[in-house]
Amino acid sequence: MVRGRSDRIFDLFIYVVLVLVAISAILPLLYVLSISLTPYSEVLKNGGFILFPKSITFDAYKELFADSVIPKAFWVTVFVTVVGSFINMVLTILMAYPLSRRKLRGRTFFLMIVVFTMLFSGGLIPTYLVVRDTGLMNTVWSMIVPSAIWTFNLLIMKSFFESLPEELHDSARIDGAGETTALIKLVLPLSIPSIMTVSLFYMVGHWNDFFSAVLYITNKELYPLQVIVRNLLLESSNLSQQTDVTLPTVTLQMAAVISASLPIILVYPFVQKHFTKGMLIGAIKG
Template identity: 40%
Template sequence: MNQAGLGSKLFNACNYIFLGFITLLTLFPFWDSLIVSITPISESMSSNLHLFPKTITFEAYAYIAGMKQLWNSYGISIFVTVVGTILSMIVTTLAAYALSKSNLPGGRVIMFLIIFTMMFSGGIIPTYLVVKQLGMMNSVWAMIAPLMIQTYNLIIMRTFMASVPESLEEAARIDGCGDFRILLQVVLPLAMPAIATISLFYAVAKWNEFFTAVMYVTDKDVWPLQLFMRAMLIDNEAMYQSGGDSPFLLGQSIKMASIMVSTIPVMLIYPFFQRYFVQGATLGAVKE
């Protein structure tokens, strides 16, 4: 008995040490970016290891904050994230509820076709032509409509809704509820962990969305934050290599500051969704 208890304590100790090491490896890149962003360029360039700043300066943040294009891109990203997430959740929820019904005519065929898109897609050029023909080029909708629904998220939501007891829906029907009322008043309250988790998936994906903006947006007034940061860093590299003396040349400091600026919104939102995220992390494993 004592040996079993000693073995259990030893295992827990090794487990904590290992997980602590993994945690440090995960947090260090973020910590390094934060330190470099508030460190003068001369100090940041003198060493590759940045644990604590000797001198603190917010010059990089001050320069970034004074850029009007930055705030315009921030607004575009917020709009795409908020509106895109709401629309994606509406479409995903409605589709998942319908597909969760075993008596849906052609439901298996529809589900097969949806899953088929995970393995085979139309490709970049056909998608580009569709977006262009629909007149969505250089608009925020080009970053919302093509990615309005993700197959993986739909499968998770469908699996969760299929696990809701049919007796609850039958009782609601006896009380005179229709499909939409059952969805709104019976199914959705029970599906809050799934909704919060998938909403977080959609929001993070749309906040970090970069490829669709590169493909469909050339107007700087419609650039999202990620595309603006890319252009800013490319310009900074070009000016640095040419030996310019612009105040834009803040080197690693402005690069890391831009990373922090684009990361902070997600960091502020995530704690409010964490408990739902933990509950919904294994939703795909739920079976009928």
């Protein structure tokens, strides 16, 4: 097929747009990283705007992690992310698989209930009262249990399970496999892209969540990393007040932002292939 001049112009336009979008996404992260690694004197010399520092220092990170608040908050966030995502995936798979079976009695009714939760929720106050009365206040489980299943992720998993050929289930039944065996030995190995996609959604959601902690946690020892970073950005924490003589608050703030963002940024390249495939397949059939 011969490509005309208009096609090449359109391709050039697309590339320009993609480059601009990439720059708009990279520049803020580069700015935050540069400020966190730049000595205070150079920050003042450049009016507070630096993209490529001439000299690098890790003093902000040393001061940030010298206090026990940040490491504790980091491990709380890691626990909530890992354990919470595991519980999310187990419950999501156990609910999505039966709903994907067209022969399930009452399937339409249960799907209507699931979709209903996307449109209407119990409300903030009733949810708070349930968490309080079940004894989850001031525990890490208050950041996991109330969001055990996300409806959107459940529908993605259900759509992926439905996209698998029915002949696979028929052959499994002929070989004497029940639904549990078919799920574990047949469906899950074929669902790795969707599982990785939904797992990434859950992990990012748990890692970035601070509202649940603000709502349910009053013990500062259980604050996740995002709450500490939020306090540092909005209120100037005790750590920044104690070190403001040698390190500017903004440097500590930027170091905290990088520390909170870096783990998810490092994880994403390893699941990008599965993430893209899972999103495409989940959108084909629903």
